[in-house]
Amino acid sequence: MRRLRRHITYANVVSTIALVLAVGGGAVYAASKVGSGGIRKNAIHSFHIKNKQVKRQDIAGGSINSRKVSNESLTGKDIREATLGLVPSAADARTVNGITERVVRASQRGGAGGSQVLAQGGLSVTLSCPGGTPTLELRATAPGDFGNLFTSGSGSDQFDSPASQTISGDDTGIASVRRTDGTLTRLDFELLGVTDGFGSSDDCFLNGFFASGK
Secondary structure: OHHHHHHOOHHHHHHHHHHHHHHHHHHHHHHHHOOHHHOOOOOOOHHHOOOOOOOHHHOOOOOOOHHHOOOOOOOHHHOOHHHOOOOHHHOOOEEEOOEEEEEEEEEEOOOOOOEEEEEEOOEEEEEEOHHHOOEEEEEEOOOOOEEEEEEOOOEEEEOOOOOEEEEEOOEEEEEEEEOOOOOEEEEEEEEEEEOOOOOOOOEEEEEEEEEEEO
16 A cells, blocks of 8 residues: 555646546537537447437438338328328229219200210119200119119119110109129119209209119
8 A cells, every 4th residue: 555655646646637537528529519420421320329219300201101111000090081082093983891882963954865874783874854854764784684763753663674764854763773693783863854954944963872782
């Protein structure tokens, strides 16, 4: 101990304290002065970053695309439904649980001949407007298919393929086709004649809802 004390001088103590301060002060300086320009490109890796320290505000907008998201990781609550639109090919019809559905709207000017407004699910529908009278022709399109029509004005009728059934005048009803493969097609409709519907004649309108499936 006496030999050690002989070697401890004022200069030794001062130099040791200065070394400690220099090392500590350098670390503080580095922490406050080193910026992104002082870091080599690709030098920072995942293991350099403390878990859960990258926040939402640290991620550039648009930097995460579908390739950065794990398959099957997003659920319904992650998606804002109001931002979703129809698939382009589904703009006219959509299929839900194997049932194809669509809204049917059509119109014809007074005196116009027949125009096919629906051909789907084994059911063909043609709208005409002779003399301003709304006229609907229904037909089952495939041999063996069985069609049935019910209207508030005429009651129940059948139109097995290749026969057709015609409705004239304002009316509401249901047309259905049971196909040989077990598919059931149904059209709920309203047939309406409107005076000056297009501003110059008695015109005809069809509004309906179509569904088809097993």
